Amino acid sequence: MQGSVSAVAAEDNEELERFRRQWLEEVWSKKKPQGSQDGAAAFTPTSTSAEPATQSPPQSPPAHRTTHRRASHHNEATSPVLGARKVGPASATAQFGPSLQRAVEVYRKAVQHEQKSELDDALRLYRSAFRMDSNVDRAYQLFEEELHRKAAAASPTQKAQQHKKTPSGTAVLEGLLSDMQALDLGPSRIPVAHAYGEGFVTGTLANLISSWPPELTFERDPESEEEGVPIRMLPDEILIIILRRLDHSALERFARVNRKARVITLDASIWRPRVQTIYRPPQIPDEEEFEALVVKYMTDYRRIYIEHPRVRYDGVYIAVCHYIRNGVGENVWVNYSHLITYYRYLRFYPDGQVLSLLANEEHSPSQVIPILKPTLRKKGFFIGTWYLDGTELHIDDLLPKEPTAAETRYSFQMVLDLRSRPVGRWNRLDFRSYESVHIASGEATPLALKNERSFWFSKVRSYV
Template identity: 50%
Template structure:
């Protein structure tokens, strides 16, 4: 540190304010030593109030002349730029061997700052303060650059062992994928009661081995801890998945209980059966795609919601008539499309104008409804595509006809894309196609979809979901 020795000020050359902070710092150190009966207390940067004040003072003094540190980079390598909010840009160049090349001035400032940290950790506060001040005079953002370099050093040290592992050349891509999936899976080592994968598995690794419900007041007991886990699981199995997830957010113990495979296995077996899946597709194949995680399969695998109705609110503009030639009248027409799906593969479709609001229509949306614009058909799901076929209109004339009604010459079919916003909701349907099919020859004629909008799901509490 020979290049920066001349920058260290003698005590008689220091400003009065800096000297006052020095004395205050010494007083705090003497009080701390007296409180611990002569034992030295080690500190870290930012742990001492006086240290923070002194560093802030040196920092503000240094920033009266702000500088921007840049590097001259070779044309063959691109720069890696790290931007800190509120600070000048610090540009570094990472070479192939992992070392970061800084400008000489910034590298010297970081070295001085590193020595100041060591002095402060050993309670040599006078030397630490002088070195901190010198480092900030060399570069106003040396503290941020120091922490960036320390973080890089730590990342290189942790990544180095993995880089030296030799992978056999005969390993296939599929084999590597399976190995990664196995690493993501976290299982209960005792009873194998649940399987989790992905981000949740990483979270569970930090949980204690035997979590318990903890009261807010440690002096008071918690009666729920007296209930056996087996009984709690039986209670959870009669609840819906939304309530279970809310319960899981209470504590770590609740989260572990909510992951029991028996709970989510019930949901999967109830939800995924024809027409939600193909007749010849076993459920085990679906679950295996998600690393045998039943909860993840239930959340991520597409399924139509049966416990509510999908509603599309559509608009179009219609020109009106006016007695005044200078006035143009335009009407905004609003209408709704409704789709309700049943477990047996039946689907109800209703097209209603703005006179029929959803709060009136939804309680009436049943197979025995008869009104203009009401259709009944069949549905099936393939992947994330919904196919609605044989949509036949059921209106009042069919109910009150004295003779057999005339057969329909046309029926309709829809193709929709199922989406989930957010994950696991499966609450959006987008039109892919809408056709009119001639019953006699089976010719399908596409219908225009200029004014159609997406269907969004609305849950109805009194309707069953399976």
């Protein structure tokens, strides 16, 4: 396989080289004047010059030469785009038509692909550009020359700055410090100093908090001035200890009280233990991935909890499925159809174990959820393993609790997509594949997903 890939790459390189060589020969032939056999005479400039340029076309162009080299001023004098007279870049771009402008844009993209060593795309775009206009290379050179002229005119002091004396190490350090102090990094990463002075907030919430005053407090309701505010008597340390015992839903409801409550709930000592407990295998590939995760979100643990994919342990994922079955009746002129409803349940554990149950409509979710435990003995009940890879959830080795001889021949596996509706809930699982696996041979057979529906998360307060 590798040999075929290298052969294809070699053929592409040879094709690109042949295209370059053919294109250069056409350019050299166009530059020769009518009735002249001397190749050097083709490069004699029409304008007077102290040292006229004399060049001869190369017999075999070097492999590293690209088709986007800049033309000299002598070549511009005989440009086939603008005629025999010498014209500046400004007037040249003014004469570009719409088709030539499109060709130049395609040519520019080809140059970018070639600089990135993407030769296939570069060759395709070069061909397209020359089909649109045969002189696109000259037009591109003139256009690039004009851009450089404008850039040089916009910064007239650039050359003078290059000849300035290099500042000392102390001056450079002072300049870096002044530049760092001038940076406004507040909205992107704001420290939240509370009881323990730890925690950072990033993103949109940081932009909002940056506009708030530094001193915040719990304020009295203006409509009931006689009532006091007992929560003011609690130190921040005690309030944070109380908030640690709440779940994320209660925390966010408390944060809606006022600004002081919002800032208090951002303390890292509240969110860090939750994140450290949840984001470990099988939620992430390995323990080292957690450190990279913290760096990625700039130590904003609350944002990790909300935005990074996670399978929830505080409830059950339920899929309500339906299908229609044809019935038989005494009256042959009447067609009978039955709507059949069944449920699929998935319950995940932090140790990588998953419970799967297929139940009919005779048993409602309110009856099934309290008994959905590893000790359950019921037809359609399977136990397997799971792991999360990004937003892709893999469930493998689904087998009955006490399989019979026939049931031990096959196991089941699922691949589902983890989604969040709305953001932060991670409450939906979409079927991607469902297969039965022959244990002896390892052969997987896809199962029909026509009647399967997405799983939706349902929080469970207690399984008692």
